[in-house]
Amino acid sequence: MKSAFAAVVAAHLAGVNAAPIETSDASESSATSSASTFSLGQIQNDAFAPIDGPSAMIRAHMKYAGKLPDSLTNAIEINPTLNERFHMFLPQEEDKQTGSAVAYPAPWYDTEYVVPVKIGTPPQVTYLNLDTGSSDFWAFTTDTYQPTVFGQVLYDPEASNTSHRLNGQSWSIRYGDGAYAAGIVYKDRVRVGGASVDDQAVQSAIQVSSSISQDSFSSGIIGMARTNGNTVRPDPQKTFLENVLPSLEDRVFTSNLQKGRPGNYDFGYINKTQYTGDIHYLDARKNSTFWHIDVPGYQVGKNGTQQNTTWNSIVDTGTTLLLVPSSIVNAYYTQVSGAGWDMFTGMIIFPCESDLPDFYFTIGPHKGRVPGSYINYGNVDPTYCFGGIQSSEGIPFAVMGDVLLKAQFVVFDSGENRVGFANKPVVE
Numbered sequence: 001m002k003s004a005f006a007a008v009v010a011a012h013l014a015g016v017n018a019a020p021i022e023t024s025d026a027s028e029s030s031a032t033s034s035a036s037t038f039s040l041g042q043i044q045n046d047a048f049a050p051i052d053g054p055s056a057m058i059r060a061h062m063k064y065a066g067k068l069p070d071s072l073t074n075a076i077e078i079n080p081t082l083n084e085r086f087h088m089f090l091p092q093e094e095d096k097q098t099g100s101a102v103a104y105p106a107p108w109y110d111t112e113y114v115v116p117v118k119i120g121t122p123p124q125v126t127y128l129n130l131d132t133g134s135s136d137f138w139a140f141t142t143d144t145y146q147p148t149v150f151g152q153v154l155y156d157p158e159a160s161n162t163s164h165r166l167n168g169q170s171w172s173i174r175y176g177d178g179a180y181a182a183g184i185v186y187k188d189r190v191r192v193g194g195a196s197v198d199d200q201a202v203q204s205a206i207q208v209s210s211s212i213s214q215d216s217f218s219s220g221i222i223g224m225a226r227t228n229g230n231t232v233r234p235d236p237q238k239t240f241l242e243n244v245l246p247s248l249e250d251r252v253f254t255s256n257l258q259k260g261r262p263g264n265y266d267f268g269y270i271n272k273t274q275y276t277g278d279i280h281y282l283d284a285r286k287n288s289t290f291w292h293i294d295v296p297g298y299q300v301g302k303n304g305t306q307q308n309t310t311w312n313s314i315v316d317t318g319t320t321l322l323l324v325p326s327s328i329v330n331a332y333y334t335q336v337s338g339a340g341w342d343m344f345t346g347m348i349i350f351p352c353e354s355d356l357p358d359f360y361f362t363i364g365p366h367k368g369r370v371p372g373s374y375i376n377y378g379n380v381d382p383t384y385c386f387g388g389i390q391s392s393e394g395i396p397f398a399v400m401g402d403v404l405l406k407a408q409f410v411v412f413d414s415g416e417n418r419v420g421f422a423n424k425p426v427v428e
């Protein structure tokens with residue numbers, strides 16, 4: 001039976017970037033260097049970062065590259081706070097086996113948006129992170145090793161009369177820093193918004209590493225990338241998305257994430273009241289596990305010149321930052337007075353009072369807008385702020401994470417294998 005339904009699901013901001021600092025109306029930066037040759041200066045920042053900008057950056061790089069660019073490696077070497085937490089990322093011979101194991105990881109504990117999900121009969125409500133950048137549906141459960149549970153909701157398969165164990169199947173996701181989640185597999189009824197799948201593989205976490213267990217905000221992941229990224233062995237399992245598609249009126253889901261407040265995901269239809277103008281589509285690469293597109297151009301600032309150079313990117317609700325090629329990073333921060341690379345965090349930072357220009361990704365004449373204020377990722381110290389746009393150097397694609405997605409209405413169109421973008425009213 002076909003059904004259109006709204007999974008109008010609460011989406012919440014996690015703690016790390018809950019209170020970005022608004023920039024003041026200081027006069028426009030007058031920097032005018034050429035984008036292609038501009039090289040960011042280095043800033044001496046004596047305070048070590050109290051907020052988690054570097055870990056958002058490090059996690060994105062480990063998720064998709066399995067190793068870090070030199071700027072981050074250097075920051076871990078010289079910054080004691082980062083060194084304590086991330087020294088295992090420093091190049092070492094023994095780390096080789098873990099570095100290659102990050103092909104299809106789930107997101108990290110500080111990814112932002114969770115949705116209420118009902119598992120089993122009668123339904124048990126839990127809160128899972130909807131991640132378009134991974135392919136496993138996994139949850140904290142009554143199987144999870146109890147000392148690693150810190151307030152997460154636990155799905156209890158024994159309390160569901162529609163659950164059954166998939167004998168002989170297991171799963172394991174391992175990260176470059178030794179973080180991991182692993183366990184066994186059930187099938188059960190799963191409901192997200194109004195959408196039901198009777199036989200969803202629910203991957204039960206038996207072991208989770210401390211970095212995952214410390215996040216009580218999320219009790220697991222709904223991976224919405226392609227099934228070929230699923231980690232269940234010996235038989236990879238279908239994603240929730242693949243299972244639910246046949247029952248949808250239109251084979252789409254949409255994201256309407258918001259800055260600092262609940263947004264929504266809708267499945268099976270496009271709600272025309274949630275965006276302005278037209279939706280502009282880009283074909284998704286058929287050969288990728290991800291929602292992977294080729295973006296025809298970009299522009300920095302409302303009055304900037306549109307650059308028609310293609311950059312390829314995945315669209316990932318499970319990544320916090322907007323990671324783009326260095327040439328675009330340079331073109332952007334050339335326009336931000338005082339911006340530069342901070343050796344202690346390995347990230348681009350800028351004086352918080354500097355004006356941030358809007359960033360646009362372009363599709364022909366269409367300009368997808370990310371307001372400048374969304375590119376302030378919060379304070380490094382009282383003077384400097386982290387840039388929400390950072391380099392994708394070392395990762396084989398750019399990553400359109402939540403910094404961009406919060407400013408857009410996005411259509412994940414499985415039927416036509418494409419991703420659509422529209423602007424929408426945004427709170428700046």
Ligand SMILES: *[C@@H]1O[C@H](CO)[C@@H](O)[C@H](O)[C@H]1NC(C)=O
Nearest residue numbers: 120121122123159160161162
């Ligand atoms: C399963 O649980 C539901 C809800 O509690 C109940 O209505 C149903 O009768 C149960 N089915 C079986 C086979 O026990």
Ligand SMILES: *[C@@H]1O[C@H](CO)[C@@H](O)[C@H](O)[C@H]1NC(C)=O
Nearest residue numbers: 005006008266271272273274
């Ligand atoms: C469409 O979105 C608007 C605004 O978010 C909401 O009020 C309305 O209920 C939605 N309509 C449907 C059919 O979901």
Ligand SMILES: *[C@@H]1O[C@H](CO)[C@@H](O)[C@H](O)[C@H]1NC(C)=O
Nearest residue numbers: 283284285286287288294312
């Ligand atoms: C996947 O397809 C894109 C074009 O859609 C192409 O540029 C890329 O090289 C392909 N990658 C592989 C691994 O085949």
Ligand SMILES: *[C@@H]1O[C@H](CO)[C@@H](O)[C@H](O)[C@H]1NC(C)=O
Nearest residue numbers: 028301302303304356357358
């Ligand atoms: C863009 O140009 C217009 C007209 O010259 C000007 O009024 C406006 O302030 C400019 N905006 C920015 C962000 O520079």
Ligand SMILES: *[C@@H]1O[C@H](CO)[C@@H](O)[C@H](O)[C@H]1NC(C)=O
Nearest residue numbers: 297305306307308363364365
């Ligand atoms: C890029 O394309 C747009 C139209 O799609 C055009 O207006 C603009 O001038 C082009 N930019 C350059 C630098 O050629």
